[in-house]
Amino acid sequence: xxxxxxxxxxxxxxxxxxxxxxxxxxxxxxxxxxxxxxxxxxxxxxxxxxxxxxxxxxxxxxxxxxxxxxxxxxxxxxxxxxxxxxxxxxxxxxxxxxxxx
Amino acid sequence: xxxxxxxxxxxxxxxxxxxxxxxxxxxxxxxxxxxxxxxxxxxxxxxxxxxxxxxxxxxxxxxxxxxxxxxxxxxxxxxxxxxxxxxxxxxxxxxxxxxxxxxxxxxxxxxxxxxxxxxxxxxxxxxxxxxxxxxxxxxxxxxxxxxxxxxxxxxxxxxxxxxxxxxxxxxxxxxxxxxxxxxxxxxxxxxxxxxxxxxxxxxxxxxxxxxxxxxxxxxxxxxxxxxxxxxxxxxxxxxxxxxxxxxxxxxxxxxxxxxxxxxxxxxxxxxxxxxxxxxxxxxxxxxxxxxxxxxxxxxxxxxxxxxxxxxxxxxxxxxxxxxxxxxxxxxxxxxxxxxxxxxxxxxxxxxxxxxxxxxxxx
Numbered sequence: 357x358x359x360x361x362x363x364x365x366x367x368x369x370x371x372x373x374x375x376x377x378x379x380x381x382x383x384x385x386x387x388x389x390x391x392x393x394x395x396x397x398x399x400x401x402x403x404x405x406x407x408x409x410x411x412x413x414x415x416x417x418x419x420x421x422x423x424x425x426x427x428x429x430x431x432x433x434x435x436x437x438x439x440x441x442x443x444x445x446x447x448x449x450x451x452x453x454x455x456x457x
Numbered sequence: 458x459x460x461x462x463x464x465x466x467x468x469x470x471x472x473x474x475x476x477x478x479x480x481x482x483x484x485x486x487x488x489x490x491x492x493x494x495x496x497x498x499x500x501x502x503x504x505x506x507x508x509x510x511x512x513x514x515x516x517x518x519x520x521x522x523x524x525x526x527x528x529x530x531x532x533x534x535x536x537x538x539x540x541x542x543x544x545x546x547x548x549x550x551x552x553x554x555x556x557x558x559x560x561x562x563x564x565x566x567x568x569x570x571x572x573x574x575x576x577x578x579x580x581x582x583x584x585x586x587x588x589x590x591x592x593x594x595x596x597x598x599x600x601x602x603x604x605x606x607x608x609x610x611x612x613x614x615x616x617x618x619x620x621x622x623x624x625x626x627x628x629x630x631x632x633x634x635x636x637x638x639x640x641x642x643x644x645x646x647x648x649x650x651x652x653x654x655x656x657x658x659x660x661x662x663x664x665x666x667x668x669x670x671x672x673x674x675x676x677x678x679x680x681x682x683x684x685x686x687x688x689x690x691x692x693x694x695x696x697x698x699x700x701x702x703x704x705x706x707x708x709x710x711x712x713x714x715x716x717x718x719x720x721x722x723x724x725x726x727x728x729x730x731x732x733x734x735x736x737x738x739x740x741x742x743x744x745x746x747x748x749x750x751x752x753x754x755x756x757x758x759x760x761x762x763x764x765x766x767x768x769x770x771x772x773x774x775x776x777x778x779x780x781x782x783x784x785x786x787x788x789x790x791x792x793x794x795x796x797x798x799x800x801x802x803x804x805x806x807x808x809x810x811x812x813x814x815x816x817x818x819x
Contacts, residue, residue: 357606359630364503364517367604392603400588400675411674413588417595418498419491420576420712438492
């Protein structure tokens with residue numbers, strides 16, 4: 357669900373980026389955050405709460421709220437809303453508190 | 458440990474102006490921001506600002522950020538910029554610890570300006586943690602920074618300026634706004650924004666709040682109800698909206714953690730949106746080597762954050778031993794600008810909050 361036309365803004369989508377989410381291949385664009393790219397691919401559930409396992413998605417989108425923590429390239433607790441999407445990135449749902457490598 | 462003349466924590470509107478002001482006074486400035494860009498939340502503000510010419514009224518926020526960055530560049534010999542840098546601690550003796558990229562560091566600034574801004578508040582209702590429920594600012598970031606729609610249909614909670622402006626911007630992005638609700642009996646934002654949105658056919662329901670959010674994994678429906686004079690929901694007044702997005706725009710909380718840690722006096726002032734540092738008229742905290750400017754010292758508009766930043770930067774530089782040649786004139790001018798921004802009925806709450814913060818009215 358990307359914005360195609362906007363009265364004020366233009367979006368640079370010159371560089372396509374391939375990444376995976378739970379092993380599924382997806383595309384985003386350079387300049388997008390991981391969470392924004394997932395959102396554009398209609399992935400809204402980014403994790404689950406620790407104890408009741410309730411689904412979690414983006415809440416603040418600027419790195420304050422920790423609602424979007426995921427495992428990125430094997431590293432847990434990554435704030436995906438403020439992490440730039442990179443070519444070949446491996447994005448996964450985190451289980452519990454995550455394992456520190 | 459590294460010595461610094463003026464350290465600034467946070468490169469949003471207040472921090473950028475503080476940096477420009479302190480550097481123009483002759484101090485060497487270290488400006489730190491946790492993001493990979495400067496400008497803070499200005500970078501997603503596609504609307505034109507109010508205020509007066511001095512605060513770039515009628516200019517879009519995104520363009521104001523560019524203007525400030527150009528001004529910053531004029532003093533580049535005096536300003537060091539550290540992006541992707543998170544300040545982790547501000548200690549009682551003024552020492553700062555932080556992480557820049559992957560590297561841990563410590564600093565001893567002569568003076569520090571804290572301009573960390575604010576974070577969006579949440580609203581309590583069953584299901585409020587469901588994906589599809591965002592802070593209004595988050596929806597704005599998704600749309601205006603990344604060009605991604607938060608969803609198809611939105612219900613906006615909060616008819617303050619942020620709620621009204623983000624609703625308009627959602628429509629600009631091609632998203633349907635089903636309605637705007639606010640628990641208060643009146644619209645909190647400027648009526649000029651509200652009328653524009655009503656003309657576009659969006660109902661604004663005052664005296665309503667969210668009863669519950671319904672959905673399996675993500676939001677599917679939002680149930681609202683009317684509230685009585687005690688803001689309690691009234692049974693039998695429920696209305697259901699089929700929306701996949703609920704935007705929460707019920708205010709911001711100042712990000713005062715660093716100031717609190719440093720031992721500055723902090724007070725809880727609801728009119729200023731939460732816990733705020735006690736500051737004097739020049740935005741000096743109860744510690745003479747720590748200043749606070751922008752939303753962290755009480756949530757207002759970006760225009761007042763900028764003027765507070767200029768003022769705090771000017772005075773912080775003086776404390777560090779660098780008095781601007783036009784110090785007195787500038788200081789008076791900034792005071793006047795702040796006063797003008799807080800004049801009128803819109804500024805009443807802020808004026809009351811500041812009086813409380815200064816220990817007057819309770």
